[in-house]
Amino acid sequence: xxxxxxxxxxxxxxxxxxxxxxxxxxxxxxxxxxxxxxxxxxxxxxxxxxxxxxxxxxxxxxxxxxxxxxxxxxxxxxxxxxxxxxxxxxxxxxxxxxxxxxxxxxxxxxxxxxxxxxxxxxxxxxxxxxxxxxxxxxxxxxxxxxxxxxxxxxxxxxxxxxxxxxxxxxxxxxxxxxxxxxxxxxxxxxxxxxxxxxxxxxxxxxxxxxxxxxxxxxxxxxxxxxxxxxxxxxxxxxxxxxxxxxxxxxxxxxxxxxxxxxxx
Amino acid sequence: xxxxxxxxxxxxxxxxxxxxxxxxxxxxxxxxxxxxxxxxxxxxxxxxxxxxxxxxxxxxxxxxxxxxxxxxxxxxxxxxxxxxxxxxxxxxxxxxxxxxxxxxxxxxxxxxxxxxxxxxxxxxxxxxxxxxxxxxxxxxxxxxxxxxxxxxxxxxxxxxxxxxxxxxxxxxxxxxxxxxxxxxxxxxxxxxxxxxxxxxxxxxxxxxxxxxxxxxxxxxxxxxxxxxxxxxxxxxxxxxxxxxxxxxxxxxxxxxxxxxxxxxxxxxxxxxxxxxxxxxxxxxxxxxxxxxxxxxxxxxxxxxxxxxxxxxxxxxxxxxxxxxxxxxxxxxxxxxxxxxxxxxxxxxxxxxxxxxxxxxxxxxxxxxxxxxxxxxxxxxxxxxxxxxxxxxxxxxxxxxxxxxxxxxxxxxxxx
Numbered sequence: 001x002x003x004x005x006x007x008x009x010x011x012x013x014x015x016x017x018x019x020x021x022x023x024x025x026x027x028x029x030x031x032x033x034x035x036x037x038x039x040x041x042x043x044x045x046x047x048x049x050x051x052x053x054x055x056x057x058x059x060x061x062x063x064x065x066x067x068x069x070x071x072x073x074x075x076x077x078x079x080x081x082x083x084x085x086x087x088x089x090x091x092x093x094x095x096x097x098x099x100x101x102x103x104x105x106x107x108x109x110x111x112x113x114x115x116x117x118x119x120x121x122x123x124x125x126x127x128x129x130x131x132x133x134x135x136x137x138x139x140x141x142x143x144x145x146x147x148x149x150x151x152x153x154x155x156x157x158x159x160x161x162x163x164x165x166x167x168x169x170x171x172x173x174x175x176x177x178x179x180x181x182x183x184x185x186x187x188x189x190x191x192x193x194x195x196x197x198x199x200x201x202x203x204x205x206x207x208x209x210x211x212x213x214x215x216x217x218x219x220x221x222x223x224x225x226x227x228x229x230x231x232x233x234x235x236x237x238x239x240x241x242x243x244x245x246x247x248x249x250x251x252x253x254x255x256x257x258x259x260x261x262x263x264x
Numbered sequence: 265x266x267x268x269x270x271x272x273x274x275x276x277x278x279x280x281x282x283x284x285x286x287x288x289x290x291x292x293x294x295x296x297x298x299x300x301x302x303x304x305x306x307x308x309x310x311x312x313x314x315x316x317x318x319x320x321x322x323x324x325x326x327x328x329x330x331x332x333x334x335x336x337x338x339x340x341x342x343x344x345x346x347x348x349x350x351x352x353x354x355x356x357x358x359x360x361x362x363x364x365x366x367x368x369x370x371x372x373x374x375x376x377x378x379x380x381x382x383x384x385x386x387x388x389x390x391x392x393x394x395x396x397x398x399x400x401x402x403x404x405x406x407x408x409x410x411x412x413x414x415x416x417x418x419x420x421x422x423x424x425x426x427x428x429x430x431x432x433x434x435x436x437x438x439x440x441x442x443x444x445x446x447x448x449x450x451x452x453x454x455x456x457x458x459x460x461x462x463x464x465x466x467x468x469x470x471x472x473x474x475x476x477x478x479x480x481x482x483x484x485x486x487x488x489x490x491x492x493x494x495x496x497x498x499x500x501x502x503x504x505x506x507x508x509x510x511x512x513x514x515x516x517x518x519x520x521x522x523x524x525x526x527x528x529x530x531x532x533x534x535x536x537x538x539x540x541x542x543x544x545x546x547x548x549x550x551x552x553x554x555x556x557x558x559x560x561x562x563x564x565x566x567x568x569x570x571x572x573x574x575x576x577x578x579x580x581x582x583x584x585x586x587x588x589x590x591x592x593x594x595x596x597x598x599x600x601x602x603x604x605x606x607x608x609x610x611x612x613x614x615x616x617x618x619x620x621x622x623x624x625x626x627x628x629x630x631x632x633x634x635x636x637x638x639x640x641x642x643x644x645x646x647x648x649x650x651x652x653x654x655x656x657x658x659x660x661x662x663x664x665x666x667x668x669x670x671x672x673x674x675x676x677x678x679x
Contacts, residue, residue, distance in 0.1 A: 088287060088290075089287055089288065089290045089291055090287075090288065091287045091288055094286075094287050096284075105618075107284075108284040108616065108618055109284060110284070110286075110287055112287075113287050135286070144460075144461065144462060146368075147368050147369065148368075148369050148370065148371060148460075149366055149369055150361045150365065150366055150369040150371040150372035150374070151357070151360045151361055151364055151365070151366055151369075151372070152364065152366035152369075168357070168360065169353070169354065169357075170352050170353065170354050170355075170357040170358060170360060170361065171352050171353015171354045171357075172348075172351070172352055172353075172371060173293040173294060173353070174369070174371050174456075176288075176293045177293065177294065177460055177462070177463065177610075177611075178460050178462055179462060180461070180462035180615055181286070181615070182285075182286025182287075182288045182289050182614070182615055182616070183288070184288060185288040186293060186353060190353075191353030191354055192353055192354065248461055248462065264616055264617065
């Protein structure tokens with residue numbers, strides 16, 4: 001290789017015949033190297049991703065509001081798993097607390113996304129009922145963020161997960177404006193749009209998303225929509241589920257059981 | 265012109281939130297630069313539509329501002345994409361919007377609408393309009409200027425009657441194409457906002473139309489300002505029929521624009537959807553100064569009354585000019601406030617419809633007040649240079665070196 005390389009560099013004084021000869025020798029070698037080496041590397045890594053076929057999956061998440069205790073472990077695990085900046089204005093998932101008084105509007109809060117739990121000091125007898133609602137990207141089938149992205153950096157994968165190609169995103173933030181759920185933020189250092197991926201790096205290996213794995217009450221259910229016996233199919237069958245802001249026709253793949261009309 | 269609003273925001277403490285915002289909504293994503301962008305494109309579209317009034321609709325009184333309007337439109341158009349570029353998280357990837365556009369995206373069309381407007385409409389029209397002069401200047405000027413004008417002729421140096429007639433015809437056809445293009449340019453900017461269904465403040469079918477008419481208002485007011493100030497600076501008398509006509513058009517345009525905005529407002533109020541509570545709260549608190557005071561009272565009602573009195577009442581010309589100037593200035597404040605209220609207003613409330621945040625305008629950052637001011641001053645510098653290279657003045661023979669007859673009469677005769 002090195003000899004050939006040296007020959008190739010010595011263009012001065014090389015006639016056409018020599019040059020073509022050099023090309024004929026080096027190009028096939030190079031093509032072989034580029035074709036074989038990545039495959040060898042991939043085989044060495046033994047990545048199960050290779051066997052992953054997105055067209056065979058259709059993911060969804062369901063959230064049982066009755067089960068959520070607002071511990072915030074899901075939001076915390078998400079930040080750890082996905083290197084989400086720790087500042088309280090960047091979240092891939094967060095938990096909202098709803099306190100509905102006997103009369104009047106519900107009061108909603110989400111201090112640090114619920115990661116540190118919820119303060120109880122103003123928990124008074126005027127509260128009619130209270131509940132927690134975990135929020136995340138709804139992975140809409142008819143996603144406004146996908147529609148508006150000017151370069152197609154945000155796209156829906158064949159398995160139904162809405163993803164952002166961070167090497168392609170121009171950082172215009174139109175998707176952030178178009179998302180009705182406030183599920184996106186601009187990554188402060190990478191300067192690209194970021195949001196929940198259902199922990200794509202995990203689910204493609206057959207593992208559950210981090211938030212689902214750490215939830216102590218199984219308030220989050222994740223799985224395949226197509227399979228009759230999958231946990232999510234069972235959940236959908238035995239619960240009255242709804243989606244957020246259904247009137248916007250975004251067709252979310254995150255379903256809620258027990259969501260009051262206050263939830264939006 | 266945005267100083268009052270800027271100061272208002274600047275002296276506000278850290279972004280304070282009332283009610284509940286989704287955590288990712290605390291910080292505004294579209295800054296003052298995205299306010300500047302529709303403001304600049306609005307001026308482009310408005311100035312061009314004004315120019316087309318003279319050219320296509322034969323409003324001869326506007327002849328003194330015809331070429332000035334074209335040059336102004338071009339100066340502002342050249343700067344218009346810069347606020348967008350400066351705002352991108354990855355400006356180095358900006359060209360991807362041209363090279364690999366996502367056709368479902370309204371924003372991806374920006375490049376094409378912009379390129380069409382710049383290349384096909386403005387540059388061509390200006391070139392055809394100035395061609396005969398460019399050819400003459402190429403012959404008469406010396407040194408670098410000679411080269412510059414020779415290059416500008418693009419090798420087309422024919423000055424025969426037939427060639428000139430063709431220039432005129434081509435210019436007219438381009439203007440006719442240009443009117444819908446100008447509508448497209450700014451209607452499209454309105455669509456970028458109006459089509460966001462997630463945002464009840466933006467989502468309105470009237471948005472492109474309101475943008476368009478406010479663009480016409482801002483463009484006419486800008487030309488009134490540029491014409492009057494440039495005449496004063498050049499120590500020329502102001503052509504009263506021209507400014508009267510401008511004031512008249514401005515008056516009507518404001519009337520239409522205000523009616524449309526009122527219609528939008530009344531419709532929202534009457535429909536009273538679930539967003540109405542948070543939006544009313546926003547108008548009466550966060551947007552009070554920029555919407556009620558700046559946009560409606562100072563930017564619309566006061567100029568409307570002033571223009572009405574000055575145009576249709578009896579008063580000395582001196583007084584008239586003063587009122588026109590003040591009205592045009594106020595209209596600029598008002599239109600900037602309009603853009604502010606759309607862009608910033610649309611991000612001050614939570615999409616949970618439960619809370620309001622504040623916009624903290626930074627001073628010196630890339631998306632700060634200084635950048636915005638620089639971007640709004642730059643078109644005037646470009647315009648100044650352009651008026652030196654391509655003098656648009658109709659009565660200023662001494663500025664234009666050779667033409668034996670002022671071009672003005674020719675255009676007037678042909679039109």
